[in-house]
Amino acid sequence: MEPDFQSYRDVVHTAKDLPTLSSVVHRLHEMIRNPNVSAADIGQLIAQDVALASTTLKLVNSAFYGLSQKVNSVTHAIVILGFNKVKNIALAASILKAFENCKSTDFDYLGFWEHSIGTATAAEVLARSLRSPYTDEAFISGLLHDQGKLILVQYFPEEFQKVSTLIHTNRITMHKAEQEVMGFDHSLVGTWLAEKWKFPEHLSLAIRMHHKPAMARQHNELIQIVHTADILCRALNIGNGGDPFISELDTQIWTQMNLTEQRVDDLLGDISTGMSNASEFLELVRQ
Ligand SMILES: [Fe+2]
Ligand SMILES: [Fe+2]
Structure with missing residues (x-):
């Protein structure tokens, strides 16, 4: 249903x-x-x-x-x-x-944006290394992939509270906890905002599908890039992704992106360098 x-x-x-x-x-x-x-x-x-x-x-x-x-x-x-x-x-x-006004809530606003800027950086690094046609779009897609969480915190605080509790009691990821509490997760909520703000289709789909890239039918490469970037960013412990878990990367995506262990190591190094150069983005959030 x-x-x-x-x-x-x-x-x-x-x-x-x-x-x-x-x-x-x-x-x-x-x-x-x-x-x-x-x-x-x-x-x-x-x-x-x-x-x-x-x-x-x-x-x-x-x-x-x-x-x-x-x-x-x-x-x-x-x-x-x-x-x-x-x-x-x-x-x-x-x-x-x-989103400046979200700072007043008890939500880890800085950690959220650090995760978002980290995912954006990882997406850009990944897109460049793949020589992807989405290289220009990767950063902004990574930056906004979790924007639905900000809406949840602000407009549905009771549900958000239940989700936070469930993450810790059941030791499940945030999007799984959201599914249990509401029947949908922040990727769908982020899409509503994308509709409202009239985002282009590829950006809207990157937000919508970032937790289920295997189901993507359009702009697949961009979606895979954002999905992988999210995981790499968590692996590097950058910011707060809403839960302390690192999802497994779909093996099909590993193969499609031609990711070897050596390449992942190189990417992680480039992401860390990119992140240390992203201080101006972080400053905007800290102001
Ligand atoms: Fe997410
Ligand atoms: Fe994320």
Whole structure:
């Protein structure tokens, strides 16, 4: 039987106090689809939101992107990093800001974002090593894969409390505990937010399928990357993934991604380096 999630979904879709993204971010998604758009057009659009533009530049200039020269304008950043990457950096900046008010709850907000930034870093490292067409999308997908948890904490605190208890009493992962308590998990809740924020399909599916990559029918590689990144990040003990367990990686995915023990060791090293360069992302959360 399908779990009754309609009433939960309605709460998310109709919530008035849900975090909002900069209107610039919505227009960016539209604009980027226009093949005639120029770097200057996008630069001007992002510059309309001064806070967003300055945060985007701060991230662009962070050690994470390892640029050899300082970039002073969004247009220049687009020339160097490309449209998609800069769009995703602006989206990351906007989202990290949008969830600021979750800090007041007794939820491990910093640990959550550390896990998310770690998964984002791992996803980018993994996508690059696979020479994946999803390389530009991997970071933002990893960053947002667990966003449904923030909604659970904020809008369904009683269920969240039950889930937290069940994780410890039954020693099960967070998504399994959510399934037991509500009949669905944070990956579905995250998708409702993706619908509300009109995320592109690949991003929405990466959020939706990150705990069941074998069932993916579209954008499979991106979903596998995020799923694996989540596990690698837990293996490195980065942040708080909601439970202390490391799920087993699907053997089919091991094979499809051509992961050998040696490659995993190399990846873990690159992820740790990437994480030590991601301090500007973490700073945004700590402010
Ligand atoms: Fe998750
Ligand atoms: Fe996760």
